[in-house]
Amino acid sequence: MRPRQMRPSTRPEPDPPRVPSAKSLAGSKDPHRRKILVLGLRRAGKTAIQEVVFHGMSPRDTFFIEPTFRVSKEDVNTIIPLQLWDCPGGMPVENLDVLLDAFSTLVFVIDIQDEYSHAISKLVHLMAMVYTVHPLINIEVFVHKAESMSEDYKIDNFRQLQERVYDETIDHPLPLENLQITFHLTSVYDHTIYEAWSRVIQKLIPPLAALENLLNVLCSNSGLSKAFLFDIKTLTHVAADESPPDATTYGLCCEYIQTLLQFSNLYKYPQSSRTHQPLPPPQLTSTHTPSSSIPARKGTQPLSIPNSKTSRPPPANSTHSSAPSTLSNTSVDLDPADSRVWSTSSVRLKPQTTLAYWEITNQLSLVALIRSETYEASQGLIDYNVTFFRKAIHRIVDIEKAKWPSGD
Numbered sequence: 001m002r003p004r005q006m007r008p009s010t011r012p013e014p015d016p017p018r019v020p021s022a023k024s025l026a027g028s029k030d031p032h033r034r035k036i037l038v039l040g041l042r043r044a045g046k047t048a049i050q051e052v053v054f055h056g057m058s059p060r061d062t063f064f065i066e067p068t069f070r071v072s073k074e075d076v077n078t079i080i081p082l083q084l085w086d087c088p089g090g091m092p093v094e095n096l097d098v099l100l101d102a103f104s105t106l107v108f109v110i111d112i113q114d115e116y117s118h119a120i121s122k123l124v125h126l127m128a129m130v131y132t133v134h135p136l137i138n139i140e141v142f143v144h145k146a147e148s149m150s151e152d153y154k155i156d157n158f159r160q161l162q163e164r165v166y167d168e169t170i171d172h173p174l175p176l177e178n179l180q181i182t183f184h185l186t187s188v189y190d191h192t193i194y195e196a197w198s199r200v201i202q203k204l205i206p207p208l209a210a211l212e213n214l215l216n217v218l219c220s221n222s223g224l225s226k227a228f229l230f231d232i233k234t235l236t237h238v239a240a241d242e243s244p245p246d247a248t249t250y251g252l253c254c255e256y257i258q259t260l261l262q263f264s265n266l267y268k269y270p271q272s273s274r275t276h277q278p279l280p281p282p283q284l285t286s287t288h289t290p291s292s293s294i295p296a297r298k299g300t301q302p303l304s305i306p307n308s309k310t311s312r313p314p315p316a317n318s319t320h321s322s323a324p325s326t327l328s329n330t331s332v333d334l335d336p337a338d339s340r341v342w343s344t345s346s347v348r349l350k351p352q353t354t355l356a357y358w359e360i361t362n363q364l365s366l367v368a369l370i371r372s373e374t375y376e377a378s379q380g381l382i383d384y385n386v387t388f389f390r391k392a393i394h395r396i397v398d399i400e401k402a403k404w405p406s407g408d
């Protein structure tokens, strides 16, 4: 790959939030939060899903979750502020204290291990209600508890269920097929549940196109084969580059972050003498990299982002043909993104493939797959590119925070 200059775009795509009705806003303390309504039959797994993804509960412990008897609302701050509404199984939506147009997304959970005719009828009934008040809502169907089935049987069941929903919507007097409905095969026992929530949340992120564009440019200029921007609290990815998604890669990245988080306290950096603010956790350091050169580089790299009018990127053994290019040649001002040490780590999965991690903000991390020889030959340049990527992400996050004052 030929080295190229990279100019990240920091302008988020405009996406004006829909204005809910007055009744929808009544009683809502924070009208800017995107609301997600989670519905389904009893014991479908609604609460378990939220506990595992948003509170880190172990999947086995979900066995002890009590049935839900009242609607519970929970604020979740990812790159945008969300509010999850967990409802008791089978609760009629008429019992909600707001109209359906208050919600951006409706997640409907169906237990694939159960006889699902009743669940499908409920779903179609719900779609008919939604159609009249809020036809633009995102309907996300989690076909859940899929881990116990064999791969073929699971896929067959998944396809049959979708066909049955489709048939019922076609037969319905309302044109329900015009609603935006997406099906996800999920289980709390593997990464499918994180992947599904990632897709749900991504549809609500206004600057998604800008984030994806930045990841694409970073990948093509740094020789990365796949990159994800993760929200480390929820293990959902808020964006990925455009290369084809692969469930195995995503699972590996999730596991890597989980491992790093488990050990992060052991590798905390002491407070930097050059910063006047404490280092926020988690502080992860290179725990797996065969070469021990990362800590030194980490310590200096973010604080020494040069103004490119007067300086050069760090040297890399860039005689290799796949050497990455520098991320930007624009003028860089030192800002808060530069004034602390950002953790980084890497591990060699196979001789040819390396998995690399960079902390981007306190909540977001970049995880990428890269050919080992490219990583070894050009690590300095890749780190250098990531500093520009980080600055662009900080700007986007700041813009979002200004729009959504209650998010953090």
Ligand SMILES: Nc1nc2c(ncn2[C@@H]2O[C@H](COP(=O)(O)OP(=O)(O)OP(=O)(O)O)[C@@H](O)[C@H]2O)c(=O)[nH]1
Residues within 6 Å of the ligand: 040, 041, 042, 043, 044, 045, 046, 047, 048, 049, 061, 062, 063, 064, 065, 066, 067, 068, 069, 087, 088, 089, 090, 144, 145, 146, 147, 148, 186, 187, 188, 189
């Ligand atoms: N095998 C399997 N079991 C699951 C999965 N997710 C949840 N469960 C189990 O499903 C049961 C019901 O989970 P809950 O989260 O309480 O279901 P719910 O939909 O919130 O139920 P209600 O609150 O009563 O409506 C629990 O025993 C969970 O352990 C999954 O992915 N696979």
Ligand SMILES: [Mg+2]
Residues within 6 Å of the ligand: 046, 047, 048, 066, 067, 068, 086, 087, 088, 089
């Ligand atoms: Mg529940």
